[in-house]
Amino acid sequence: MNNRLVQQQTEELERKLRAYERLIEKLPFPFVFTDYETGIAIEKERGDARPRLHPAPVSPGKEAEWQWDIDLYHDVPFEKVESFLTPLLDLVPHHIVFVDGQGIITLCNLQAAIDTGVDRDAIIGKHIRELLKLPDELIATLQSLERREPLYNHEVLDRFYGIVNTRFIYNDDGSVKRVISMFQSLSMMKETEKLAVAGRIAAGIAHEIRNPLTTVRGYLQLLKNDLPDRVTSLVERLLIPELDRANGIITDFLNIAKPADVKMETFNLHRFLRDDVGVLLQSEALLHNVNVHFDLDEQLDGYDMNGDRSQLLQVFLNLFRNAVEAKVAKTMNVTVSSRKANHIVQLRFCDDGPGIPLSVIDHIFDPFFSTKETGTGLGLSLSKKIVELHCGTMKVQSDACGTCFLMEFPLRSQPPFLSS
Template sequence: MPSSSVGGLVLAGRPEADTLRTRLVWLTVFRTVATSLSLVAVAARLFLQPIEEPSRADMLSFAVIGLVYVFTLVYGLMLRGGRGVDRMAAVVQVAGDLVVASMLVFLTGVGDSPFTFTYLLAVIGASILLDGRGALVAAGAGAVAYTLLLMAVKYGWMEPPLGIAPLSRQRILFLLISNLLAFFLMAVLAGYLSRQLSAAGGQLSEREADLQKLDTLQRQILACMPSGLITSDAAGVVTFVNRAASAILALEPRLAPGTLVEAVLPGALGPDARLRRREMTVQTTAGMRTLGLTVTGLEGPGGGGTLIVFQDLTELRRIEEDLKRADRLAALGTLSAQLAHEIRNPLAAMRGSAQLLVQEPGTTDPTSAKLVEILLRESDRLSKLVDDFLRFARPPPPSLQRLELEVLVAETVDMLRVDPIAQEVQVEMILAPVRVPVDPDQLRQVLINVLRNAFQAAGRGGQVRVTLEVEEEELALLRIWDSAGSIPVADLSRIFEPFFSTREGGTGLGLSTAYSIVRAHGGNIRVRSSPQEGTEFLIQLPLRG
């Protein structure tokens, strides 16, 4: 981890200039408070004295304190502007403190001065700004200044304003020994405490940096994990939702305060929620979602909370359903082909025999002629049904041509608009230009099957909407929507199965044939339906063949 030093002291994780600036700011604040209190005290003393008897020493002390106060404010403004942050500024600060202390001691009687302790404040300030060695230097400078003051007063070189009692050799020796010892002991103690404080600050900075890294890593993990994650307190109020959970459940980026888990995941916190992993279906603004859910209790005060981790299994379940449907269609297709072949041969013989009866001379019985006509008509119907079975069971491979899909869709819709089933049905088309490789005849059959179902379901006064768009330059998305929404939920999984129809008289081969054709093109077809939202068929076709 990077480190820096101030006065020889190593500080982990903090630049030297920032550390020195912080120390100067705190020392300036401390000096401002102390100077303000001293200024108030001297001013109160002056105002309490009679006007005609102001003390000269008090006036000088007031002037010195006021001057220091002004300089402190000016330096504070300089620090705020980002100036005066260097080692020389710290030395000047300590030297200024020693000068002020010497002036106060001289003005208040030197040996009898109550302000001798200001030298100790200067030593403490030096230990903060310049470390232990700086404190020792400041103590030595203070000792020299105090000794010179005593000598100057002793030999009459300077005269304090308040005067001073005669100083004997013994008293001078006592004052020097006691005060100088105090200066150096304070320097040692302050230096030690400063080193300990700096070391503790460095360790704290390291721990803070580590915690910030861990917090950043945790946020990155929670933001990038593909699984949804929701936490709640003991009352079931949501406390955290990660990005994946918001995307899966189509939630707002910021939930309203006090949102309950039941409002986001209904049924997630049931009685047996914490017993096992389970699946549940949730209605979101983006549609139904199938979730694989795990609920875990969290320990904490007040009963702890709950951790909910879930994955979106909707697409996986759709793929599984498509595979199952493909397997079923393959098996049914094989069976249908075999049955169709077995039926076609005797059916052709029956129809040929009926035609011979019609052509037989002397067959004029009206009843026989009518029965032969019925036999021919029904055999033709069975033959068409067998052809449909064979087309479903073994659809010819698509002959791909790159064409404008929007043109093919518009032509098919216009062709079906004249069909009686489309009368009085409102049709809307929103078609983006898309070129895709498709078999036009086979895709037209798909469109006819799906559109006819939509027109029949919508009925008179209903609505049908056809939209065509491109998804990420990979798929063409063709949506056919009707306003009826008449397919029951239980039938949605069987809608593409052969021989399954919800309409009376339907063979159930139209949608199953459409499904086989779309799959042969490398695409997919899906459906969703509800009375509130209508029915929508989604046909996905690859843009590259």
């Protein structure tokens, strides 16, 4: 009986030993493990099928030593490397995309997903043309892959304006494992230059025009009582209001060109949209034959946002008035919606009006650009500036079925709490 028990224990130890041996054989990286209790050192070099055992100094009580040399390109599946890199590359404010030798996306950082308007998880495994919405011949990464030549500060002049760089990672057989592509958008730099020019123009306007306007208005106010009734009526109903209108245009333009004070407070996003924005728009809608609808994401019901209520209200009012001024005879429908996507909050203001002509849509945020005879061209510029002061972005999409303004704000770092 004792012999059978010993045999079973011996067989169990042998099975465990074979399992440990197979485990060590499967380890893809080189290492040296020195066990001072047993006086044995186990060593395995890269490419070895089996490890080698060496004698080591016996030193009871001394901790074993473990040294290894992991090569991320050879010893670890590259998908694991990409999984590790993704949260780090999400912090980079440029587009970073990895594709394999067939142009299939294996990694897409958050900035690239946000700027192209895709779900980052859904785009993995798709061809890069589905991310960029461009023909293959216009995609610099694919051209680099086809020529097997990296790009160095290559200028991109399609709907994405900026600089692209590519680098290659190869398999041992020389085939392409990955093409790493980084795109640096220069659109923000271009917008900054526009604002700098606008600031200089505004300073000149304020200095050269505002003071004379104030002087003229003051004298008209002083002299109107000494003028005939017909002239007095002209002064009160036309001249002074027109001077005030000109002064208002200068004020709005200065608000775009110069930093404004943002009075930040914390408020529930959906309560703000339903109560504040809703009441404001509904009162305006009754006068203009407009139906206002709200489509709010339940995921954001308890979300508290930081912002300046009055400035954000001004944004929605500007968008509503633009929609009303563009409407045709039929009843217009306006929809305000919210969505949680990736790590951002998306707010949309959409109408079913005639849309914005393709020839002018790229200029609607430019100061003083307007397609209306009486418009100043400052409403959308000011709205975009307010959104940017709230660390957000503002974009527009339009076709013959209507126009949609998309505002995106970063999700607060701390978890939102439910408001009472």
